[in-house]
Amino acid sequence: MEKTRETVLRVEDLTVCFPGKLETVYAVNGISFHVDRGETLGIVGESGCGKSVSTMSVLGLVPGRGRVSGGRADFKGRDLLGLSRKELDAIRGNEIGIVFQDPIVSFNPVYTIGNQLMEPLLVHGKMDKEAARKKACEMLELVGITNPEERMRAYPHQFSGGMRQRAMIAMALICGPDLLIADEPTTALDVTIEAQIVELVKELQRQMEMGIIWISHDLGLMAGMADRIAVMYGGLIVETAPVELLYGAPAHPYTIGLLASLPRINEGYRRLESIEGMPPILRQFPASCPFANRCKRRTARCGEQVPPLRDLGGGHLAACWEV
Numbered sequence: 001m002e003k004t005r006e007t008v009l010r011v012e013d014l015t016v017c018f019p020g021k022l023e024t025v026y027a028v029n030g031i032s033f034h035v036d037r038g039e040t041l042g043i044v045g046e047s048g049c050g051k052s053v054s055t056m057s058v059l060g061l062v063p064g065r066g067r068v069s070g071g072r073a074d075f076k077g078r079d080l081l082g083l084s085r086k087e088l089d090a091i092r093g094n095e096i097g098i099v100f101q102d103p104i105v106s107f108n109p110v111y112t113i114g115n116q117l118m119e120p121l122l123v124h125g126k127m128d129k130e131a132a133r134k135k136a137c138e139m140l141e142l143v144g145i146t147n148p149e150e151r152m153r154a155y156p157h158q159f160s161g162g163m164r165q166r167a168m169i170a171m172a173l174i175c176g177p178d179l180l181i182a183d184e185p186t187t188a189l190d191v192t193i194e195a196q197i198v199e200l201v202k203e204l205q206r207q208m209e210m211g212i213i214w215i216s217h218d219l220g221l222m223a224g225m226a227d228r229i230a231v232m233y234g235g236l237i238v239e240t241a242p243v244e245l246l247y248g249a250p251a252h253p254y255t256i257g258l259l260a261s262l263p264r265i266n267e268g269y270r271r272l273e274s275i276e277g278m279p280p281i282l283r284q285f286p287a288s289c290p291f292a293n294r295c296k297r298r299t300a301r302c303g304e305q306v307p308p309l310r311d312l313g314g315g316h317l318a319a320c321w322e323v
Contacts, residue, residue, distance in 0.1 A: 005036035008179045008211040009058075010218070014071035016050075016057045018064060026282045027053045027066070029235040035179065035211040040202075042226030042243075043215045044258075050235040051215045055181050059096065060088045076178065094124045097172030097210075101184040103164040107156035113140075113167050114152030120175050139170040143200060162193035166200065167282050173204060180205075182214045198225055219258055223247060228315070231255050234280050234290025237309065241316035251318035253295045289321070297322045 016028035022195065028050045035041040043051045056062060058073035058080050073080040075096070080088065092098070109117055117136035121127045127135060133152070140148035143166040143218040156164060165185060172180060186194040198221070205212055216222055222229055223243065231254065239252040249261045250256045260273040277294035287294070296311040302319050309317040 007034050007036050007037060008076065009213075010034040010072075010074045011054075011058060011117070012072045014054060014057065014073065014076075015069045016053050016062060016066060017069050018066045020065065023283050026176045026285045027189055028057065029282075029286055030070070031232070031235075031237045033237065033240065035213055037178065037211050038205065038209045039228070040205065040212040040226045042222040042229040043213060043232060044217060044219055044222055044229060045232035046217060048279055049232040051217075051232055052183050054232070055183065055213055055215060059092055059098070059181075060085065060091075086321055090124070093120045094175045095173070095178050097177035099165075099168050099172045099180065099182040099185045103168040103186055104161075105212075106168060107164065111155075112152065113154050113156060113159065117152070117167070117171050118175060120171065124175060124317055126175060135174060136170075139174050140167065142204070143170045144196070145170075155165055156281065160312060161189055162196070165189065165193075169201065169204070171195070173208065173210075176208060177210055179213070182212060184215055188217075189291045193283070194221070196296050212263075220262055231258070234286060235282055236286065236290060236306070238291065238320070239316075239318040240309070241312075241318075242314065245314055245316045249316075250322050251312060251316065251323045252291075253297050253322075254291050255318075289319075 011034065012032045013030050014028055017032050018025040018027060023106055031054060033041065033061055045051055047200070053062065053066065057066070057068050062068065096277055098315070112134065117139060118132040121132040121135060122129065127194065137148040137152060140151055145151055145163060145166055159167060186197050189197065201212070214225055226243050228240065228242050229246050230237045231252065233254050239246065239255045246255065247259065250259055257273065257275040263272060280290050286306050288304055289302045289307055292298050295302065299321065307319045307321045309319045310323060311317055312323065
């Protein structure tokens with residue numbers, strides 16, 4: 001009998017908006033998802049669909065005027081959305097690690113890599129300075145950076161892009177988190193370094209048994225990275241499934257369109273398909289299917305109601321009236 005995995009994070013009916021002087025942007029519109037220990041959940045979709053906002057908001061990192069207007073985010077028995085800033089500070093970088101998209105703007109340019117790697121251990125009271133320095137060297141070596149003692153004295157600009165991302169991963173994992181949130185961490189890297197980073201994270205996950213939320217626009221990358229995938233569009237999750245089901249039998253027209261736009265080396269010459277139209281401008285809470293204007297299957301009902309996620313079996317859910 002297969003052992004049931006512990007759920008590390010469970011988000012329910014999360015809603016995030018950005019009130020403005022003239023209008024409100026409804027960035028995330030009542031989404032639910034979970035990630036288990038040792039599992040990788042991939043969140044994919046076009047830019048502006050709500051991927052990053054949905055994860056950053058549960059940690060109190062919504063930028064600007066953004067605010068969480070509803071929902072729960074249960075992390076190990078605590079609702080993150082109800083915690084104070086001080087309580088969240090004790091979790092961020094400690095029990096939940098974060099790898100951002102561009103490490104060059106995430107590292108402080110006037111402090112050495114070593115000082116910044118040691119900081120989480122010192123802030124969260126896990127070690128004294130000498131022990132923290134030793135642990136930081138070990139983490140740099142673990143993520144594949146040679147001569148860690150020397151590299152500890154280097155500044156962020158003295159690292160290549162791939163090395164900075166490795167150092168960012170080391171900093172995110174140095175406190176042994178239960179959950180890692182990776183927000184498009186390989187977008188600015190070439191494909192060779194990207195593959196190395198992906199394999200590194202997968203190996204570290206096996207060693208540390210942490211849950212991972214990996215945010216990306218790259219369905220090709222997610223095929224070899226994730227256990228389950230949630231496809232977002234217009235601030236909603238429109239399809240979610242184990243990776244084999246999603247790629248083998250996609251159900252939502254948006255997911256089908258995304259997969260059809262990927263090149264395949266075993267099919268010879270083939271014109272890549274595209275999804276006509278543009279993503280919606282989220283100036284109102286959705287009252288109909290957000291993909292309706294771009295969908296080839298559209299019916300009158302699609303423009304009148306938001307389709308719920310329907311259970312297709314095997315953990316496969318899709319929000320489409322025509323499925």
